[in-house]
Amino acid sequence: MWKNYSESYLKHNRRTCISIMMAVFGAMMFLSLICTMAFNLWKYEIERIELEEGGWQGRIISELSENDIKKIQQFKNVERAELNEDLSDEKTVIDIYFKNLRTIYSDMPGIARYLGVEEEEIQYHVQLLSCYFITDPQDKEPPLLLPFCAVVLFFICLSLILIIRNSFEISMRARIRQFGILSGIGATPGQIRTCLLQEAAALSILPILLGTAAGIGSSYAVIKAVNHFAENVAGRHPAVFQYHPVILTVSLFLAAVTVLLSAWIPAVKLSRMTPMEAVRNEEGLHLNKRKRRTVLSGIFGIKGELAGNAMKAQNRAYRISNVSLVLSFLSFALMLCFFTLSDISTRYTYFERYQDTWDVMAEIKNTELADFDRTQEIRNLPGIRDSILYQKAEMRISLPREWQSPQMLALGGLEALTENEVEKDKQGNDTVISPVIIMDDESFLKYCREIGASPGLDGTIILNRIWDSKNSNFRDRKYIPFVKENKTAAAAAEEIKMREIPILAYTQDEPKLREEYADYALVQFMPLSLWERMGAHTGETTTYIRILGRQGIDLEGCSLIGDGIEKILDTSYDYEIENRIRERISNEEMLQGVKMIIGGFCILIAVIGIANIFSVTLGFVQQRKREFAQYLSIGMTPKDIRSVFCMEAFVTAGRPILITIPLTAAAVTFMLAASHLNPEVFLREAPIIPVAAFAAVIIFFVGLAYFIGGRRVLNCDLSEILKDDTLN
Incomplete structure (x- = not known):
């Protein structure tokens, strides 16, 4: 079976195979890059907090003795308890570290009751705990930054997984008729299933491994670049590249499961069909009676009716493309809106508030x-x-x-x-x-x-x-x-x-x-x-x-004052000096670095969306050659077919945008309510132009995909397509 069919198919359909392999490689590279970068950013934030504030998780400030420290260490979930000599003066400060952080908000009150201290004398390292998604159950407004980033990361990863799914979906759907012929001559569903899995493995193993390695290397290069650009930022510790086996395991597992399902689903579908049904299966247009006219048919007549029916007939196939485009556009818009709000908040609550207070x-x-x-x-x-x-x-x-x-x-x-x-x-x-x-x-x-x-x-x-x-x-x-x-x-x-x-x-x-x-x-x-x-x-x-x-006063003037203070204090005192203007410049440099990273992610999201556009749109246009040959046989002209293409492209590009706009508006409304920021302030700086540009990119590439596919269809001999029942 492998030699007679699979090997022959891969040899005679190199363009399709290369397309699948490139899609798998690109998706895995970006998936590995994003997961690795997210892990490194998460670890860097934890390191920053521990360096600046300490790695303690709970703290008790009261009149305690060394014997009380031993009592604390007897609690089952306490890893260790230490006396903080730097803070202990009139009262004893004990830093507590836990084995399982999830129960800290119930364990700390229990420890306080056992020691006989008031709950007001216990503290939680809220910022550090929030990095582990642990928040106070009584807090009505818990930190939302990390959960928001996790949701965006999930959307991006889902979009990347859909790229792999789409690539196999297009190829497999186009071959159901061929599988029906094979089934009719005696091939069992098990044989076809084995064949498909072998093909999927042959096309995916190398791109998955190379893509994963390329993603890890790219994330290493990004961290080196960030360290280079931010080396002059005061008070920043350099980021160190880190990688965890869990990331590799999860990314490889997701890719393997996606490939497996992509190859398995067509075989399962075929096993439920008779050979005759599979042979008769066509992806072309099926005109059905409608109780009401569609918007396209109402505006454009019969050509709109054909475009609407084509979109409905391909609705299941386009569903993955729509989801991918929505996720890409939504992630892009939410990311820009969130960091715009964050920038406004930082500027209003710190730099503009204190600009006339200190230098x-x-x-x-x-x-x-x-x-x-x-x-x-x-x-x-x-x-x-x-x-x-x-x-x-x-x-x-x-x-x-x-x-x-x-x-x-x-x-x-x-x-x-x-x-x-x-x-x-x-x-x-x-x-x-x-x-x-x-x-x-x-x-x-x-x-x-x-x-x-x-x-x-x-x-x-x-x-x-x-x-x-x-x-x-x-x-x-x-x-x-x-x-x-x-x-x-x-x-x-x-x-x-x-x-x-x-x-x-x-x-x-x-x-x-x-x-x-x-x-x-x-x-x-x-x-x-x-x-x-x-x-x-x-x-x-x-x-x-x-x-x-x-x-x-300018930066030079502030620096001269700082230098003068250093000379006066010399080595007699332990001191730190802050310069407001230098701090603002450092903050702007950091923001530039953050924007560079965000811009990279936005470009990545754009590539994800565009890849899905071409893999789905172009693939299905090619798949529908028989349908367009039938249109020409009943008297439609190439110009009429181009009109149908334009309408389908308009719907394909416009639907994700129309879905994303209200979702983004709802999310921004929630963020504005949570931050209590005046909507007018946000609207003055809202990232309307970048979001509109991204929407224009989606429209352009959807149109380009339909243009390329349509030209290939119209330039081939459509009369031969109606008679083509070969397996290659």
Whole structure:
């Protein structure tokens, strides 16, 4: 059977065989490339988080002992528990690592109860856990970036699998009539099935292996290129190429299953048909009576009727092509829209927000603000317009109901805004977090004058505002007063013996610092001299220097200020210096790298769609030569047939676009709602031109495929086709 039929078929149909092999090679190369790149990006993100924030998964901050660490390690799912000496100061910080991360949100509360600590004293490494698709069950707005990328990756991989499926589908469907003849002369379904599987293996094994190797090599080259372009990006660690056997196993398994099913399905279909039915099987047009006219027939008459019937008769075959085109176009559009939203969000929430707040930031580690003695030297540096030295601390303040503002009480009080996540003290009063910004005395007095308060160093200034989460969102926050402004003193936390702190002023304006405060916190600004008199401790030994350069300062000016600070601090301090303009340039360079990667994926998606267009559209046009010969025999002209081709091309290209547009609009609406971004802002920067260009590419290549196929059909001897029953 193999020598008499399969070997002869492969030898006399080299064009078809080469087409299948190229489709399998291309699909496997892109599948391997995408899976490998996705794995490397995922591993890189995990490495970045662990380098910047540590690899801990759960954390307990409380008054604990070494014996408690041993107790934690006795839990079945705990891999290890370690004392974090860098953070442990007044309280013990224990980092916990788990064997099975899936149960961390149920295990951590159990550990806390066993140790007798409050749930408020446990922390989760949310960003790291989200990389493993683990989110807090109580979180109403979990991170969506990784799930979104996973969905896009699934769509792309499915499109690639369909390329392989399509290539075999076209070849097998064209040969059902031949299989019927073989069945009629005595070939059994088992023999034909074995024959088809042998052909599929012969055509697929080498392209699958070569394509997989080419994809791995391409991903290695992409990572090297990304490292080259991003080598000057500050704070970035180089990406290291990694590969996992699971990727190889999954990609080879998917390819093998696809090839197997592609060869198996026609044989199963044939086994259900009699030899006569198989011989009579034709892929041409079958005119059926219709109860209602189609849109094409209503507009274009009989030619539209023929095109509509042809599309319906080939509906099952074109279904795979439609799905592939929809997936390609949808993945392209969603990817562009998502990263456009991400870019807008980053720009609005960071760079534009802080562009007039700081130019140079210095963090001096292991140094109390009171012990820093080089303040004046830094302020005397040329090019500095304003500078503030500060340190951060945190209190917990008891807030009686009579202290809360009428506006907040009208909304239901602090409990309503925080959705009942408020601690209570022994008297039943609300306990709120109160971040304290300890400023150098000179900066504090200047801040007093800026807000219109009487300058003084014997009290604190309250940032009297709280986010009205009932009537606004985090993107466009509206604030209301937190407390009544008729109070003159506030009780501090227990660690400073509930001492009353005089309140100099209430304000809605914060000083220009690069700080983000908790949503429902009562922020205080305090002079250093008062903090020292209170005898309190910050719990943090980092001093921050915020510097605002001269008006219109450029990168060179910021660099000169940074160099001056480095000379002053020399080797006496452990410090880090950030340059806002350099950071913005680095971010833009990173974005360019990301856009380059995204652009590569978009080109890849375009290639996937185009490959499907040619493999399906061109294949089925060639397959329908007998149908077009029948049209000519009843008096249609080549021009009429070209018109039918144009209508089919229009429907083939237009249907995926019409399906994708509402799906993309729905997805963008969901993303806008989740990010609380004004739709008008997105519409001003929406990637309309790239999406429209991609749609134009689809239309062009569908038309090109029909043009090439139609010309081949019309240039051959159609009268001979009606008599052609050969097997080759």
